[in-house]
Amino acid sequence: MVQLAQGRTLVNAAVPVISRAYASASKAAPSKEHHVLSLPDSAFPKGFQVAAAHAGVKKKEGALDLGVLVSTADTPCNAAACFTRNVFKAAPVVVSTKVLEEGNGRVRGFVVNSGCANAVTGSKGMEDAWAMSKKVTDGLAGSSGSPSTGTLVMSTGVIGQHLPIDAITSKIPSLLSSLSGSASSWMSLAKAFMTTDTFPKLRAREFKLGSQTVRIAGIDKGAGMIHPNMGPPHATLLGVVATDASISPKALQSALTYAVDRSFNSITVDGDMSTNDTILCLANGAATSSSGERAQEITEEGNPEEFAVFKEELRSFAEELAQLVVRDGEGATKFVTVRVENGPSYEVSRAVASSVATSSLVKTALYGQDANWGRILCAVGYTNLPAGTISPTSVSVSFIPPKGSPNPTPLQLLTNGEPEPNIDEARGSEILAEEDLEILIDLGVKGGEGAKYWTCDFSHEYVSINADYRS
Amino acid sequence: MVQLAQGRTLVNAAVPVISRAYASASKAAPSKEHHVLSLPDSAFPKGFQVAAAHAGVKKKEGALDLGVLVSTADTPCNAAACFTRNVFKAAPVVVSTKVLEEGNGRVRGFVVNSGCANAVTGSKGMEDAWAMSKKVTDGLAGSSGSPSTGTLVMSTGVIGQHLPIDAITSKIPSLLSSLSGSASSWMSLAKAFMTTDTFPKLRAREFKLGSQTVRIAGIDKGAGMIHPNMGPPHATLLGVVATDASISPKALQSALTYAVDRSFNSITVDGDMSTNDTILCLANGAATSSSGERAQEITEEGNPEEFAVFKEELRSFAEELAQLVVRDGEGATKFVTVRVENGPSYEVSRAVASSVATSSLVKTALYGQDANWGRILCAVGYTNLPAGTISPTSVSVSFIPPKGSPNPTPLQLLTNGEPEPNIDEARGSEILAEEDLEILIDLGVKGGEGAKYWTCDFSHEYVSINADYRS
Numbered sequence: 001m002v003q004l005a006q007g008r009t010l011v012n013a014a015v016p017v018i019s020r021a022y023a024s025a026s027k028a029a030p031s032k033e034h035h036v037l038s039l040p041d042s043a044f045p046k047g048f049q050v051a052a053a054h055a056g057v058k059k060k061e062g063a064l065d066l067g068v069l070v071s072t073a074d075t076p077c078n079a080a081a082c083f084t085r086n087v088f089k090a091a092p093v094v095v096s097t098k099v100l101e102e103g104n105g106r107v108r109g110f111v112v113n114s115g116c117a118n119a120v121t122g123s124k125g126m127e128d129a130w131a132m133s134k135k136v137t138d139g140l141a142g143s144s145g146s147p148s149t150g151t152l153v154m155s156t157g158v159i160g161q162h163l164p165i166d167a168i169t170s171k172i173p174s175l176l177s178s179l180s181g182s183a184s185s186w187m188s189l190a191k192a193f194m195t196t197d198t199f200p201k202l203r204a205r206e207f208k209l210g211s212q213t214v215r216i217a218g219i220d221k222g223a224g225m226i227h228p229n230m231g232p233p234h235a236t237l238l239g240v241v242a243t244d245a246s247i248s249p250k251a252l253q254s255a256l257t258y259a260v261d262r263s264f265n266s267i268t269v270d271g272d273m274s275t276n277d278t279i280l281c282l283a284n285g286a287a288t289s290s291s292g293e294r295a296q297e298i299t300e301e302g303n304p305e306e307f308a309v310f311k312e313e314l315r316s317f318a319e320e321l322a323q324l325v326v327r328d329g330e331g332a333t334k335f336v337t338v339r340v341e342n343g344p345s346y347e348v349s350r351a352v353a354s355s356v357a358t359s360s361l362v363k364t365a366l367y368g369q370d371a372n373w374g375r376i377l378c379a380v381g382y383t384n385l386p387a388g389t390i391s392p393t394s395v396s397v398s399f400i401p402p403k404g405s406p407n408p409t410p411l412q413l414l415t416n417g418e419p420e421p422n423i424d425e426a427r428g429s430e431i432l433a434e435e436d437l438e439i440l441i442d443l444g445v446k447g448g449e450g451a452k453y454w455t456c457d458f459s460h461e462y463v464s465i466n467a468d469y470r471s
Numbered sequence: 472m473v474q475l476a477q478g479r480t481l482v483n484a485a486v487p488v489i490s491r492a493y494a495s496a497s498k499a500a501p502s503k504e505h506h507v508l509s510l511p512d513s514a515f516p517k518g519f520q521v522a523a524a525h526a527g528v529k530k531k532e533g534a535l536d537l538g539v540l541v542s543t544a545d546t547p548c549n550a551a552a553c554f555t556r557n558v559f560k561a562a563p564v565v566v567s568t569k570v571l572e573e574g575n576g577r578v579r580g581f582v583v584n585s586g587c588a589n590a591v592t593g594s595k596g597m598e599d600a601w602a603m604s605k606k607v608t609d610g611l612a613g614s615s616g617s618p619s620t621g622t623l624v625m626s627t628g629v630i631g632q633h634l635p636i637d638a639i640t641s642k643i644p645s646l647l648s649s650l651s652g653s654a655s656s657w658m659s660l661a662k663a664f665m666t667t668d669t670f671p672k673l674r675a676r677e678f679k680l681g682s683q684t685v686r687i688a689g690i691d692k693g694a695g696m697i698h699p700n701m702g703p704p705h706a707t708l709l710g711v712v713a714t715d716a717s718i719s720p721k722a723l724q725s726a727l728t729y730a731v732d733r734s735f736n737s738i739t740v741d742g743d744m745s746t747n748d749t750i751l752c753l754a755n756g757a758a759t760s761s762s763g764e765r766a767q768e769i770t771e772e773g774n775p776e777e778f779a780v781f782k783e784e785l786r787s788f789a790e791e792l793a794q795l796v797v798r799d800g801e802g803a804t805k806f807v808t809v810r811v812e813n814g815p816s817y818e819v820s821r822a823v824a825s826s827v828a829t830s831s832l833v834k835t836a837l838y839g840q841d842a843n844w845g846r847i848l849c850a851v852g853y854t855n856l857p858a859g860t861i862s863p864t865s866v867s868v869s870f871i872p873p874k875g876s877p878n879p880t881p882l883q884l885l886t887n888g889e890p891e892p893n894i895d896e897a898r899g900s901e902i903l904a905e906e907d908l909e910i911l912i913d914l915g916v917k918g919g920e921g922a923k924y925w926t927c928d929f930s931h932e933y934v935s936i937n938a939d940y941r942s
Contacts, residue, residue: 085853086849086852086853087851087852087853087854087861087863088848088849088851088852088863088888089863117845119845120845120848120885120888120889120890121890122888122889122890159845159846159848159849160844160845160848160885160890224832225832225846225849227853270831270832271742271829271831272830272831272832272846272849272850272853273849273852273853274849275848275849275852358742359742359743360741360742360743360831360937361695361696361741361743361937364933364934364937364938365937365938367934367938368937368938370938373631374588374590374591374629374630374631375630375696375743377559377591377630377631377746378557378559378630378696378743378744378746379743380558380559381557381558381559381744381746382556382557382558382698382743382744383558390558392558392559392560414591414631417559417591417593418591418593419591419592419593419631458934459934460931460934460935462831462835462934463835463838463929463930463931463933463934464931466831466832466835466836466839467835467836467838467839467841468839468841
């Protein structure tokens with residue numbers, strides 16, 4: 001090969017380099033304050049106590065970075081979990097998997113730190129994760145609950161750094177002496193989960209299960225490195241749901257796996273799946289009926305109707321928690337639901353929704369408030385599916401304004417693969433100016449299944465945050 | 472379900488919303504002027520003529536937006552192509568596929584427009600693509616070449632808008648009357664391909680093939696919506712390679728498919744695969760030996776040695792063209808090679824390289840010049856591969872400075888799954904301050920196969936460009 005070296009000279013004014021000039025001003029993410037709710041003490045499930053403290057993992061003086069949740073019910077606390085499928089599972093993920101196994105699905109509670117992920121930290125990282133877990137278990141030995149059960153552990157923050165383990169373990173005794181079931185303690189625990197989050201994510205509900213009223217409370221965190229794919233006893237998304245319902249470990253895992261696929265596994269901020277993603281679900285059976293009696297443990301086979309109610313409540317609650325992560329997505333100015341209808345299967349619909357929700361071009365167009373359906377369609381078309389799965393002439397796309405919008409009329413963009421003539425761009429801009437909106441993609445298989453994915457836009461602030469933050 | 476409506480009140484000063492404050496200043500993409508080469512007339516393959524004009528697809532007066540290339544050799548011009556695998560194939564992709572089929576791998580040349588992709592344009596779009604193609608074929612009917620062969624067609628630009636087809640077809644006769652083989656005409660043709668590109672992408676080489684010296688010239692375009700996945704007769708990446716070597720259509724397709732997998736299919740700017748991606752390769756056999764004779768057509772079976780030389784030259788040339796697209800990636804300040812070594816197979820190594828090259832968190836860290844190997848490892852770990860394919864304790868990661876760097880020492884970050892103790896962050900910053908750099912990931916399978924992927928960083932300017940540009 002002869003490179004034409006004699007020709008490789010720089011060119012001057014004869015071939016001017018075109019420069020791009022764009023006017024897009026940087027838009028700041030709106031305040032997320034209104035997503036913080038104040039809840040009464042009575043909202044929280046019975047038989048759980050929590051505490052949080054500053055142990056020094058976060059540099060900022062007084063910033064909460066260590067928390068515990070303990071079941072104080074004198075019945076076993078059943079547990080289920082979904083962990084990241086990343087090959088590089090962080091030490092706390094490995095240790096929590098083991099704690100669940102050893103306890104046959106029963107645990108005392110969990111300990112969590114933020115500021116350091118204890119991921120890719122080798123054997124020292126494993127020792128540290130065990131040290132956190134055991135310090136809590138040992139500190140609870142004299143109290144109520146079964147001493148043979150262990151403590152789950154979660155960490156979130158920078159990858160590849162060791163925990164200040166002595167600072168953490170020396171703080172645990174005072175943490176255990178300050179346990180409380182109050183709403184303010186729950187809020188402190190939620191803050192101890194935070195990294196790049198701009199607000200603490202805490203929710204609680206109650207619902208009827210059989211003859212009982214049960215409560216469910218949940219905390220999660222996450223704003224970046226969000227594209228979870230969690231499996232059972234396999235998200236830096238961390239989340240925990242605690243309920244005073246009585247449900248067997250196996251039924252709890254079954255309900256959690258179902259709920260996580262349709263909530264935490266259906267959100268994306270940046271398409272990056274973390275080494276630490278973990279969702280825990282704890283059920284201690286401490287709820288009582290009006291006569292003061294506890295319920296029998298629900299199983300999938302023994303109580304199909306109650307199980308179905310619990311599963312749907314858990315899915316719905318998990319969806320609300322998962323959406324909070326997207327709302328707080330790094331630099332996000334919009335919350336967008338990608339709804340796919342009439343796909344040949346749930347899996348195909350979900351794959352298409354994920355492809356659109358993850359597309360950088362779709363997400364920057366949303367930030368620019370540009371009704372750019374071409375990019376949406378393009379992302380539908382490159383979904384990794386076997387040839388022939390999607391028929392291009394059956395696909396329709398529309399924008400749906402949020403509930404409560406003054407003008408509820410959707411905007412049809414594409415019908416059966418053909419663009420609508422004379423698309424009302426002004427109406428498109430109206431809908432896209434909303435903080436919440438929905439992209440509806442109909443794959444045209446009548447009677448087929450749908451799926452939803454939740455995403456945010458891709459902003460200047462996202463780049464600023466991630467060019468600076470060592471995560 | 473009873474939503475705790477009474478609790479859903481906004482919280483005031485008691486739970487302050489934490490605001491993120493980041494200092495990252497917006498860095499402008501450096502000038503790409505030095506990637507424009509001046510080439511002599513003699514650099515270009517014999518028997519091809521080209522022309523370009525302003526037909527009015529682009530609004531800017533005088534902006535080149537229409538071009539043709541015609542083989543004027545009195546032998547058939549063999550052709551091969553790789554087209555996008557997107558379900559929504561643009562009309563020109565469908566038409567070019569048909570032209571290739573009808574001509575049994577022989578064509579007259581191609582016509583290309585920029586400014587409008589003629590994608591998702593229904594039956595009118597198909598008519599328009601055929602009209603462009605046929606106008607060129609008809610205009611050439613009286614000239615040399617077989618009249619039974621057709622003209623390939625390519626379009627790039629906005630999706631979902633119709634071409635100004637009358638303006639295009641009425642410009643074609645004058646275009647055909649201005650055909651020329653000069654270097655300046657080739658440069659004009661390269662400019663007619665451009666959309667958000669900041670510089671025209673034109674290269675040429677010569678090499679020995681058997682007893683002959685043959686020439687190869689190539690043009691490509693693309694800066695965004697770049698994550699091609701093209702298959703034979705199946706990227707808005709457009710590219711064309713023309714050579715005066717003599718090679719059969721089948722051998723040409725075989726060599727092109729191999730070359731495209733290792734070049735255009737191994738680059739990413741934003742992870743979005745276009746509806747229009749097309750790479751064409753034309754070979755007209757017009758090269759002559761020193762005694763003035765043309766060569767026999769090379770086939771894969773009949774001339775294995777010469778075929779091997781041609782295939783490798785085509786791969787290497789395609790790699791150079793593909794890299795230009797990444798260098799001109801929207802908002803790019805860096806050109807990054809992700810090299811994976813010692814994987815269990817080429818496919819696994821390529822999947823890992825693609826995962827790292829596409830990660831938003833890796834790309835923003837590169838923009839921020841942060842030696843954030845945690846994000847690299849995280850992206851290795853979430854590569855979509857069967858469980859057990861990658862052994863976490865066998866993975867090593869290092870940064871390699873570019874060739875010609877004053878300090879050629881690489882920086883080892885991770886060895887066999889364990890972070891290096893005392894990583895030299897200053898050295899990391901030095902390497903990351905370079906415009907070119909390489910991320911080396913060793914998967915630890917001794918004697919295994921490797922793969923390369925080329926990517927750029929993710930900048931504020933990327934967001935500006937794509938929040939504003941209707942692509």
